Amino acid sequence: MFPTAERILAGDRRALARAATSVENRTPEARALLAELFGNTGRALTLGITGPPGAGKSTLTDQLARHLRAEGHTVGIIAVDPSSPYTGGAILGDRIRMQSHYSDPGVFIRSMATRGNLGGIAEATADLALLLDAAGFDTILIETVGVGQDEVEIASLADVTLVVLVPGMGDDVQAIKAGIMEIADLFVLNKADQPGIEKLEREVQFLLQLSDTPEGRQPGIVRTVASEGTGIGEVLVRAREAVRPHSREAAWRCRLRKMLLERLREKLPADILERAAHLVATRERDPYTLVSAWVEQIDRGKPISD
């Protein structure tokens, strides 16, 4: 039986896990459930945690979850990071450490497969965050590898986006700045006990001066040693301060468009696509005229046909 909204709202853990899987699989049942639950969402604080591989994002996520639990909060964790121990790409020690969360009813963890269509994963992540919000988790941590624009997009679903950097990245700080400077609400300089931390902070400050952050918003900088739990409390304080009142409406503009496109994908049947791809690859048809014909069929309220 498909989990009902009542069971999710009542905190039924198994119902939540099954609903989460259904959300990941993008089923119509999940959509209907989320439509019903939507009025119960909007209460959770969502933190995006992003940064390059090796920055210690998972360790930070782990420590944030511990700190939040100690404060009496409930925590949902969504990992969209192939290097995350939650997602499976990790060394054994990490995994064992994470397992302590699995026995805690105040923590719900779901890792998202990053194979296949990442566009779909951004949608699934957003829906999953809403599901956890409705289920009563008051803080949601979304961990992504923040180098590609897709992951940046996932991180930007959050109320506040933390960008995690570590000393010794060298030119890579510059390389990744393009997309990241625009979405960072708070820079977390992790492994702050390592050499090069001063240089890293100067570089970030320099980049912040250069970049035209929207509406005078100035991201903060916090140092941490996540592996020792140092600086975690301050990250949370500063993250809560960084919540911007209008960010959610802008995020919904972006999301609604994506939700529509995800649904419109279904309008192109696989067999028609297959035949079309063959005709284009062999240069019998040009793709621009072909796609225009499809758009016209849709405009006339007709299903796409050859």
Add this chain to the structure above:
Amino acid sequence: MFPTAERILAGDRRALARAATSVENRTPEARALLAELFGNTGRALTLGITGPPGAGKSTLTDQLARHLRAEGHTVGIIAVDPSSPYTGGAILGDRIRMQSHYSDPGVFIRSMATRGNLGGIAEATADLALLLDAAGFDTILIETVGVGQDEVEIASLADVTLVVLVPGMGDDVQAIKAGIMEIADLFVLNKADQPGIEKLEREVQFLLQLSDTPEGRQPGIVRTVASEGTGIGEVLVRAREAVRPHSREAAWRCRLRKMLLERLREKLPADILERAAHLVATRERDPYTLVSAWVEQIDRGKPISD
């Protein structure tokens, strides 16, 4: 006057530059031009060059272009990499080196802005590659930062995808493998004169053994010192060997779907989206029911309305 297909086919450089800009701006004129030119495409070999920041992708691209020119080929370069000297994110020495290409009529360089919608950039990159193909460039190099899935997608537009790695990445090789192992046709181990090259090659071989490469395809491994031009010829030989006969049809399946979605984006007027985002952010409407109503309007051949 908008550049005509005739002028592009005749090798008119200014017409090409203007058409390229129009392609980047996703104009209907560019679509009409590409529809006309499409019959003249399909001749170029397209190489995707991807890998993490700092791997030396731009230097490799530069050296590949030099080598190809020396062989008598013409080269189109598309850079979708914020750290590329072509795109502007580079140190001065790189930029001066690159400028020698700009005076060579056998090389056309276009860097793509990575701000804003990267989805649109994947489309623009694909169209630009077709434009350069039609204009007679027989080899097209597409340079992207290969960590995010979006860039991986751009790289997968190519006939052959080179993944550039360098020694000393440590766990990062594992971190990036998820998306990259599936698209790599050839691993280029750059900076092969540096310590750690043996370890890197072992790691890549190990990952190759673990991964289930589709249809028994086994990506090759080549060592280079791109800054000295070492190994460039072998990269080209191996890249040409790696062209798979059926890859283009699969690529067109993916592209046709994306071309359709890009066109369907226009169906959602900005003002309606704005109002809808407000209603959803304030929880007056739920987004799932709202989007379903839009889909129904499109199904009935009607424009989207509130």
